[in-house]
Amino acid sequence: MSPVVDILIPQLATGDATSNHTRLIQELLEGRGIEVRIVVERKTRSGSGAISIDKWKADGQVSILQHSIGSEVAEKVIRRKIPIVLNYHNITPSSFFDAWQPELAKSVARGRQQLGQLAALTVRGIADSEFNAQELRDLGINDVVVSPVLWQMSGSAFQAEQSTGAVSEDGGTVLFVGRLAPNKCQHDLIAAFTVLSRFRPQARLVLVGDASPPQYRQSLKRLARQLDVHDQMVFTGKVSDKNLFEWYRKSDVFACASEHEGFGVPLVEAMANGLPVVAYDAAAVAETVGNSGIVLRDKRPLTMAMALNRVLGDGQLNQCLRDRGIRSAQRFENSVTREQMWIALKDLLDTGA
Amino acid sequence: MPSPDSIDTERVSATIEAEAEKQRRQDGMIAQLELTIEQTWADITPSRAVVDGGEGHLLDQAASLAALDPQVPVGSRRGLRGVKWLIRKLTYWYIRFLTDQFNVFAGVLIRHLRSLEARLGHLEAAVSQPVDHSGPTASDCLDDPPEPSPTVVSRVADLAGSGPCLVLSGGEGAIVQAIGDRGIRARGAEQDPDRVLAGLRRGADIRPGDALAYLADADDEGFGTIVLTGLVEKLPPSALQGVIDQAGRKLKGTGRIVVVVADPANRSRVDSELGSGLGISPTTWRHLLERAGFDARLEPCPDSRIAEIVVAHRTAIPSVDSSQSQP
Structure with missing residues (x-):
């Protein structure tokens, strides 16, 4: 029987780096024969196959929480004391939003507060960057792996058109x-x-x-x-x-x-x-x-x-x-980062291999 | 012309920052434009007072509420979201009308107040010239210390210990370059953009900006040698203790501090009057460094301005108990 991994995220949206990252992890794990369930706080059109957090039973082998804002999914994990792999994308300090959108400021402040509580439940931290990894270590999480955001772009990335170098004097x-x-x-x-x-x-x-x-x-x-x-x-x-x-x-x-x-x-x-x-x-x-x-x-x-x-x-x-x-x-090409993510996760997954 | 692969982007960044600072100092129009831009944005940005004060004005709060994004995941249940969205939309339509009216009124009021302020300013200028208290102080008239002579540069390079080395302030990079020539990785920080550009031109690694801020931002235990020169000659003794403490934190366990300063007692009459109370002699530096837990000594230097160089290294790991540093 293949192992089951639950990926928890507040919502799956289009054009959002964390949502794209989640989908690519799903693709990566499913490609390795692992069943993946996406668990969301709020269902959207782009995430129609996802399970609502209210119906989540937390019976997967591994639960990966995508954390970048205060959320009900994080709250659920904290309340039920579920061990998680914390995939941390950093949380913007609330001070940036205080004057603009107090409600969002409260939400990110809540995310920071939840981060402290999640640290005790984290079996492994996965951080997008060394900067994020250091934050997790400062919270007392010892097992932290740096694995960049998975992303994939349509079009011919990794190659520039032939260029003449500088652009014209008054343009650009x-x-x-x-x-x-x-x-x-x-x-x-x-x-x-x-x-x-x-x-x-x-x-x-x-x-x-x-x-x-x-x-x-x-x-x-x-x-x-x-x-x-x-x-x-x-x-x-x-x-x-x-x-x-x-x-x-x-x-x-x-x-x-x-x-x-x-x-x-x-x-x-x-x-x-x-x-x-x-x-x-x-x-x-x-x-x-x-x-x-x-x-x-x-x-x-x-x-x-x-x-x-x-x-x-x-x-x-x-x-x-x-x-x-x-x-x-x-360094961040999909095949490279997929491999890094797999290395970050594989010893936690009993694939029977 | 260097090949593309040999371009040092850090150096390019430092050059751009120094050139910008130089232009800012030379071209009042650009400096004024930056201020205008800053002021324009400050006028547009919503006041933090609403948040900090807790209550704020009704219209501020209403406008803030009306601009809420119902898509933000704040944890509402699904059934409530539709209601919330509808209430916000209605609030937005109604409040928008009120705030528009209010904004028109406030705009007219502000225009008249600004006009009044300008007329009062003209009146003040016509009656008397106000005294400008923001002008330079006596110490600002004190010239920056000159670049070190080749003799001093060579002596400092001989006395530098292990790398990496930080030179504060780096000046035109002569010391940085000489230390680098001895195989030690060296970098300087310098506030004067002209000197930074001169240093970068000669190939020294000089970073623009406040040298003391650079020291404060550096990693702890990141340097094998810290050379203090230039700007420390214009600091009062009270600030120097802080510089020594800061440098001590940034120094590796076996690192050393090299202090290259002229004795204030040998200053000209003009300099000693303008720089009264600023800078201390090498002997006093040695004293302060010893009090901070360093083993310090004076090394002779055959230069007309710098007669002695202070070299200090740790005798023991300093205690974190601040009371032990008291006499």
Whole structure:
């Protein structure tokens, strides 16, 4: 009889890194003959085959909890004292949301609180990055394995189109992909872009991602209008994988001013698509980017603008970052990370092999 | 031209940061633009007072409620979610109308207040020039210590122990480079962007920014040698004790601190008056280091400005009990 693994996640959504990661773990384990049940707090159209947490019996051989926010699934695990494999994606500090969306702030604060309680029930921690792993160790979890987020992108990642290096003198498309959220600091990107547009009047800033909270998006648009760069900006909202790939392909540089990233899937996607990265050094960003991008310790508008201008204008640097990015992203290629995840889990699963 | 593979991205980042800082200092327009951007965002960002104060204004709370995302997983039961969504939608429609009216009123009020403020500012300027208390102090007029002479650089490099080595402040990188030439991994931190750029140009690993903040952010027990020079000549003795404690934490068990400073007693009259109370002599450095649990000695240096260099290493692992460090 094949072993059964339960993967617990608040909800399965589309275009969400943790949901995609969960589906890929399911695919990985099922490919090895293991039965996988997805357990959710709330059923969605994309997760129609999942079991509701209320009907979960916790009778699987291993329960893997995907933890990145306060949730009922975590609450259930804590109340019933169920031993788990804690797959930790980090929790954004609530302070980022206090002023914007107090309810979300409470939810992430609850997630932090639950994390402390989950530590005692964790038989193994699996962290996306060394940054996340250290947090788990600080909570007293000794058995922690680093295994990056599983992701797979449609389109031809890991290869860049033939490039001439630098883009034209006054143009260039600056891209960021990620929820429009205070911790992602898209307002800092607009600030930097305002300065960049002095050097490159025809440059564009593209922000791909849904808003959470909606108020933040409204404020970003207002900021762009007041700084008079609104006409040079595109807010795409949520996009399909196909369109996302198109944005990566059409852009010239990926800029990230985020102050909290437990891993940073879009950074890897950008590198895989041959997009040079300019990023602010916060949380796991430097670890993910390595020496494949320009990582800044200062993200004041002029500094970021000068970095973007340099990458856009310096053909040699541009090409170097593109090449290194593609090589570096291969560390996170699906076949590599699947193997890492399997190594992280296999001794817990009695497959009879 | 270097090959793409030889590009050191950390150095590129440091160069960009230093160039930006230099431009910020030279170009008032850019500095002003950054301030304007910051102020614009501050005006848009919702006030934390609503959250911190607990109560806040009714309209703030209502606007916040109206903007809630019903998709956020907050643990509601399925049956309640539909009701919650409907209530929020209705609240949104009604409150949106009220807040729009209020915002129009507030916008007009703020415009008039700003106009009044500007007119008062003009009036103040016409009546008298206000005294600017934010101007430079006497110590700000004290020139930064000059770059070390080749003699000092060579002597410091001889006295450096194991790596990695951190030089604070790194200046134009002469010490960093000399230590590096002896096969020890060395890095400096320097606040003056001109010096950082000069250092980077000569190939030294110099990071821009506040050198003391750099020390504070560094990993504990991360360095074999810490060289203190430059900026420490402009710090008061009260701050130096903190620098020594900080450096001690960042030093490996067998590491050493090398202090390269001029004796304040030998300063010119102008410098001694402007820098009164700032900096201490090598002898006093030795005393402070010994009090902090180091075995310190003075090494002679044949230089007109730096006559002695302090070299200190640990005699024993310092106790965590702070009372033991009291005299």
